Amino acid sequence: MNTWANWIAVDWGTSNLRLWAIDTQGQVRIERDSDQGMGRLTPNQFEAVLLTLCEGLLDPARTTPVLICGMAGARQGWAEAPYLSVPVALSALGAGGITPLVTSPLIAVRILPGLSQATPADVMRGEETQIAGFAALHPEFDGTLCLPGTHSKWVSLAQGSVSGFRTVMTGEMFALLSEHSVLRHSVGRDLAGDDLDEIAFIEGVRQAWRAPDATFATLFALRAESLLYATPPATLRARLSGLLIGMELAATRDFWEGQKVALIGAGSLTALYARALSEIGAVPQIEDGRDLALRGLCAAYPHMFEP
Incomplete structure (x- = not known):
């Protein structure tokens, strides 16, 4: 039995990346990770790293969609994905993002955008996909999210829309x-x-x-x-x-x-x-934030790769 993915979800951070091979039923068939985070790569290295991690997952008879969130879309990453300004509905993530240049016919890559705020000036990249995953689980949530970390994020979320945030x-x-x-x-x-x-x-x-x-x-x-x-x-x-x-x-x-x-x-x-x-x-x-990025990627996928 082959292990070809219907599509591939990727959370590409500064230090590490995680990859999920999704089958035609929307289930995770294989999960992989690597220490080849954005901080260790130059823009021309991303495609090769991705293809190596996807070994055995790509059907040679078709082009497999790959949807990426996180620091691959930073200015120092693969290609800069413009920010969406708040207030914004998280469903708009799927309509944003960019398509970086790839040479392999085996993959079609899209990188999700981050979020920005004009006043006071603020940005996030990667956390917005976790937030979208939370919103997919709790569509009626009206309150504040806190994502503790090196740079903690405080986010005002109501019915799937972000009105503001603070880092x-x-x-x-x-x-x-x-x-x-x-x-x-x-x-x-x-x-x-x-x-x-x-x-x-x-x-x-x-x-x-x-x-x-x-x-x-x-x-x-x-x-x-x-x-x-x-x-x-x-x-x-x-x-x-x-x-x-x-x-x-x-x-x-x-x-x-x-x-x-x-x-x-x-x-x-x-x-x-x-x-x-x-x-x-x-x-x-x-x-638990571990799989929220995957949920956010799954929520965005139909808007980016399916009619």
């Missing part, structure tokens, strides 16, 4: 402070398997929530505590995480307060956001 660089700030600032001598390294000091984390969240405008001026106290009181690095690391997430929640209060809130993600970071939100009065639902 917060909390994850990147945590990495910079814990790895490249003087605090690195005090907060230690994140060791797999270490348990979070939840008390210290919640103390940080509460402190930042009560006085977000003063929190930046308190960060050096973490260094001072380690020198004066030998406070354990794990405790200080948890408090730093709580301070930064608490500042983020204060800065995005206008997005989520009084709204239904859903967190899209998985693992410990999403759990931290859920714990922090619960501490200050919100009750978020958690949606």
